[in-house]
Amino acid sequence: xxxxxxxxxxxxxxxxxxxxxxxxxxxxxxxxxxxxxxxxxxxxxxxxxxxxxxxxxxxxxxxxxxxxxxxxxxxxxxxxxxxxxxxxxxxxxxxxxxxxxxxxxxxxxxxxxxxxxxxxxxxxxxxxxxxxxxxxxxxxxxxxxxxxxxxxxxxxxxxxxxxxxxxxxxxxxxxxxxxxxxxxxxxxxxxxxxxxxxxxxxxxxxxxxxxxxxxxxxxxxxxxxxxxxxxxxxxxxxxxxxxxxxxxxxxxxxxxxxxxxxxxxxxxxxxxxxxx
Amino acid sequence: xxxxxxxxxxxxxxxxxxxxxxxxxxxxxxxxxxxxxxxxxxxxxxxxxxxxxxxxxxxxxxxxxxxxxxxxxxxxxxxxxxxxxxxxxxxxxxxxxxxxxxxxxxxxxxxxxxxxxxxxxxxxxxxxxxxxxxxxxxxxxxxxxxxxxxxxxxxxxxxxxxxxxxxxxxxxxxxxxxxxxxxxxxxxxxxxxxxxxxxxxxxxxxxxxxxxxxxxxxxxxxxxxxxxxxxxxxxxxxxxxxxxxxxxxxxxxxxxxxxxxxxxxxxxxxxxxxxx
DNA sequence: CGCATCGTTGAGTGAGCTCAATGCATGTGG
DNA sequence: CCACATGCATTGAGCTCACTCAACGATGCG
Numbered sequence: 001x002x003x004x005x006x007x008x009x010x011x012x013x014x015x016x017x018x019x020x021x022x023x024x025x026x027x028x029x030x031x032x033x034x035x036x037x038x039x040x041x042x043x044x045x046x047x048x049x050x051x052x053x054x055x056x057x058x059x060x061x062x063x064x065x066x067x068x069x070x071x072x073x074x075x076x077x078x079x080x081x082x083x084x085x086x087x088x089x090x091x092x093x094x095x096x097x098x099x100x101x102x103x104x105x106x107x108x109x110x111x112x113x114x115x116x117x118x119x120x121x122x123x124x125x126x127x128x129x130x131x132x133x134x135x136x137x138x139x140x141x142x143x144x145x146x147x148x149x150x151x152x153x154x155x156x157x158x159x160x161x162x163x164x165x166x167x168x169x170x171x172x173x174x175x176x177x178x179x180x181x182x183x184x185x186x187x188x189x190x191x192x193x194x195x196x197x198x199x200x201x202x203x204x205x206x207x208x209x210x211x212x213x214x215x216x217x218x219x220x221x222x223x224x225x226x227x228x229x230x231x232x233x234x235x236x237x238x239x240x241x242x243x244x245x246x247x248x249x250x251x252x253x254x255x256x257x258x259x260x261x262x263x264x265x266x267x268x269x270x271x272x273x274x275x276x
Numbered sequence: 277x278x279x280x281x282x283x284x285x286x287x288x289x290x291x292x293x294x295x296x297x298x299x300x301x302x303x304x305x306x307x308x309x310x311x312x313x314x315x316x317x318x319x320x321x322x323x324x325x326x327x328x329x330x331x332x333x334x335x336x337x338x339x340x341x342x343x344x345x346x347x348x349x350x351x352x353x354x355x356x357x358x359x360x361x362x363x364x365x366x367x368x369x370x371x372x373x374x375x376x377x378x379x380x381x382x383x384x385x386x387x388x389x390x391x392x393x394x395x396x397x398x399x400x401x402x403x404x405x406x407x408x409x410x411x412x413x414x415x416x417x418x419x420x421x422x423x424x425x426x427x428x429x430x431x432x433x434x435x436x437x438x439x440x441x442x443x444x445x446x447x448x449x450x451x452x453x454x455x456x457x458x459x460x461x462x463x464x465x466x467x468x469x470x471x472x473x474x475x476x477x478x479x480x481x482x483x484x485x486x487x488x489x490x491x492x493x494x495x496x497x498x499x500x501x502x503x504x505x506x507x508x509x510x511x512x513x514x515x516x517x518x519x520x521x522x523x524x525x526x527x528x529x530x531x532x533x534x535x536x537x538x539x540x541x542x543x544x545x546x547x548x549x550x551x552x
Numbered sequence: 553c554g555c556a557t558c559g560t561t562g563a564g565t566g567a568g569c570t571c572a573a574t575g576c577a578t579g580t581g582g
Numbered sequence: 583c584c585a586c587a588t589g590c591a592t593t594g595a596g597c598t599c600a601c602t603c604a605a606c607g608a609t610g611c612g
């Protein structure tokens with residue numbers, strides 16, 4: 001495993017060590033590598049104002065003047081390889097990350113070593129806000145495919161918020177949204193059966209993909225059955241069986257990780273009814 | 277038994293409403309009512325700086341100057357009767373509430389009308405932060421016994437935060453803490469069995485009570501078996517049976533809602549081990 | 553007193569777990 | 583290029599934990 005260089009580093013990068021990023025090299029496969037070499041990985045800063053994700057991501061609903069301020073922070077971009085961790089549970093919290101491309105999972109390690117997945121993140125979504133509480137990340141974030149993020153120095157964000165009530169509210173709202181999101185997941189875990197859980201998961205993912213311009217009815221799962229199961233509180237076998245059941249009911253077409261939703265309404269009914 | 281009064285109450289006694297506390301009596305019925313009528317429910321403002329909960333509540337870890345600023349806001353205090361709602365799911369979000377005394381549950385109503393409890397709150401804990409996201413409360417808060425809260429106008433809090441990075445960080449940290457708390461609950465719901473869940477619940481409650489100066493080993497539950505079950509993702513019958521099982525294993529003594537933890541270590545092992 | 557709420561306990565059942573075998577795809581080393 | 587190992591997904595068989603349904607006692611309230 002030469003996961004050598006990668007992860008556990010980088011947080012410094014603000015401005016100091018662009019060097020570190022240059023020879024991003026290996027990690028797993030060839031194809032992306034080639035691209036990597038070509039890319040001018042030097043500074044690699046991103047501007048929110050002309051980012052294609054601006055309507056979904058951090059600047060969502062911000063006034064133009066506030067977005068301009070965000071721009072002034074020039075968030076560093078960072079590549080993350082499939083299976084590579086962006087940050088680890090317990091690591092010092094410095095950055096909040098916005099997903100530019102790719103998919104991540106957030107997870108905790110239980111006392112017995114098993115992994116508990118607490119969320120999946122796709123483009124335009126934020127990760128790391130759970131680190132604010134303790135100053136350390138409460139969970140790890142791992143890329144499920146090659147990905148790219150904006151690293152947002154939390155200290156800069158709060159500085160900016162101090163001078164702009166718009167930004168301040170935004171940060172608060174983002175955190176609150178996270179609380180609400182987790183509440184609904186708790187509801188799911190506390191009171192739904194396997195079919196309802198998987199249906200809820202698929203429809204949620206479908207909507208998020210749709211909001212990003214992808215097909216709501218056909219997509220490729222980035223996560224394994226075990227990861228889905230961990231997230232939904234069931235075993236990978238039950239996930240697999242439930243996929244098969246949905247296919248037999250003609251709600252889905254499933255081919256490994258490729259999913260086509262045939263009957264979204266029936267799928268929605270699967271957990272909306274919830275009577276008995 | 278009649279372990280009636282004991283533990284769970286009393287915290288108030290500071291200076292404010294000795295009235296309320298004098299006849300520490302029961303908890304549910306008539307007597308308290310009478311008191312209410314007598315109480316001058318008019319202004320009833322509270323100062324954080326000399327609140328006996330200041331080390332646990334909002335001002336926790338704040339600089340003295342910031343606490344002084346909090347004082348200037350003079351939060352209104354509000355009484356809430358047992359079974360009465362402090363706010364309802366969907367209601368416009370204006371206040372964050374700090375529990376002064378008593379116990380609350382936060383809950384959501386599911387599509388089929390059943391209730392899902394998402395948390396319990398005791399003295400010094402904050403409620404309502406989930407309303408920031410949408411501007412409406414995402415859950416309802418209901419008193420499980422006669423209680424008193426400080427109503428903290430969220431708008432004032434953010435104003436104050438705008439001028440004080442200490443306050444700003446505090447609010448952020450509080451919200452983040454909520455995120456972390458819910459993550460661990462998700463872990464619980466996603467990967468623990470009935471005994472582990474109940475053990476985790478009891479130990480958590482025990483610690484929170486201890487932090488407030490109450491006995492960690494003996495306390496009175498304010499919630500029904502059904503509410504515990506909803507919170508922990510199991511039926512009330514299973515909660516009841518699990519209590520009985522713990523009693524047979526000599527980990528607890530249970531008399532209805534009165535709990536005595538006999539063997540906290542064994543109880544902790546019940547879910548810390550978690551190795552299959 | 554009668555009704556409602558709460559808690560306990562029993563009996564039976566079933567959803568989802570564990571364990572296990574198999575297939576497929578991909579990567580690796582001889 | 584083949585042999586083999588590894589990771590992921592599917593499916594079956596059997597079991598068990600927690601659920602449902604039900605009866606019952608205790609407590610408190612109108």
